[in-house]
Amino acid sequence: MLLNRPRADALMERDGIDAIVASTPINTYYLSSWATDASWGFGDLALALLPRDHDKEAAVLTVEIDTGQPQQGDGTWMRIVRGYARKPGIGVGGTQGLLTSEGLPQNHPEAVADYLREIGLATGGARIAFEDRGLGLDVAEMLGGGIDVVGARDFLRDIRMVKTPEEMGHMRAASRKTELALQISAEAIAAGATCAEAERVFWSAAALAGARPVFLLITPYRPGFGRLDKTAPLLPGDTVTFDATTEFAHYTSDIGRTAVIGMPNAEQLRVFNATRLGWRAALPHFRAGALSTDVEKAVTAAIQAAGNPEFRGCGLHSVGLEHTDHPHPNGGMHTFELVDGMVISCDLPWIGPDIGKFHFEDIIYLNNGEVEILNNPDGRLLACIDGRTVPVE
Secondary structure (H helix, E strand, O other), X not given: OOOOHHHHHHHHHHHOOOEEEEOOHHXXXXXXXXXXXXXXXXOOOOEEEEEOOOOOOOEEEEEHHHOOOOEOOOOOOOOEEEEEOOOOOEOHHHOEOOOOOOOOOOOHHHHXXXXXXXXXXXXXXXXXXXXXXXXXXXXXXXXXXXXEEEEOHHHHHHHHOOOOHHHHHHHHHHHHHHHHHHHHHHHHHHOOOOHHHHHHHHHHHHHHOOOEEEEEEEEEEEXXXXXXXXXXXXXXXXXXXXXXXXXXXXXXXXXXXXXXXXXXXXXXXXXXXXHHHHHHHHHHHXXXXXXXXXXXXXXXXXXXXXXXXXOOOXXXXXXXXXXXXXXXXXXXXXOOEOOOOOEEEEEOOEEEOOOEEEOOEOEEEEEOOEEEEOOOOOOOEEEEEOOEEEEOO
16 A cells, blocks of 8 residues: 555554544555546545544545545555535435435535544544644544644654555656656657746656656746747757656655756866765765754765865755655754655755756655665756767766
8 A cells, every 4th residue: 555554553542642644646646546537626625534543443534425435546544535515416426425415524524524423533632643634633623622733734744754565666657757758858858948938848758757747847048148038049058957746646756857958068067076976985974863954965075076176065855645755843843854765866966157957866765774766867867969868968
């Protein structure tokens, strides 16, 4: 399953949490593997409730019409699926139903409150972590203050940091498809496309590869001039940076590359090689227990020592169901501790006003003390020559 149940159990035990209630598509999907087109498309239909006590049944709670819809994948492992908020005349999966809505909870708070009562977690100060604290407060009021409500948004991210084998299968596929779409976009540049045209190529290529394109930050840059408009014709010596993400089975990837129109000159090769060599030298710093800010400092120092003293900094983040898949309270980019089993991306941007703009970003997996690069490590720098791209190593 997607859920890392042992990690969830350990963190719930650590924080004294009796149950988690997920209410956004990604976390409902993570906890339960429930994924219908309706629940993803509308975003507020399905919830998942996971008790810490394995003797208490976990459950999917969703609008009744959604309970019979086809699943995007293999469906939920949770045995209990409860419907709520029936429209009179519409039943499970859109079939003909009863002409009344009586007998079902009519909204999220009622559905959650009823199920907490059923499994014995509605009284006695049970500590329930809600992804949506507002929903939690509504449920607590409905239960007469019998539960203690805590937030779960970053708690869920903490659980999700350590990937299961099923998740890693999705991450590897997302990485491959992102890389393919980026490569085809770069081929369009090499064939004479503008960046605006190449951007559209990326969106099409990702979909054709079976992924969902999320974003492409594509930036043309001319040494001695600066950033160009995306519709500008490109000239020899111009650089184009790509920062790309696609999703597969709702899991993301994040890869960065640089293309040069023509062969890169000596200065462009010097600074890019410093990034490449410094990155390679810094990989041993990516280990469980290290702090993200310490790793960023080590990477920066390694690139400076490898030949680019002007390199100023990099950005580290976990990747998974979210582009930033580690806890970041209130949206801030906080320091986090690396853990074994997590997937990380490290942004390595640099601009030399008279040299060019460069970007380099691999996606890596911390696996039993080893660092595995999920994407193809070749082709980080591409030369656009004779209508095609050529990796420069």
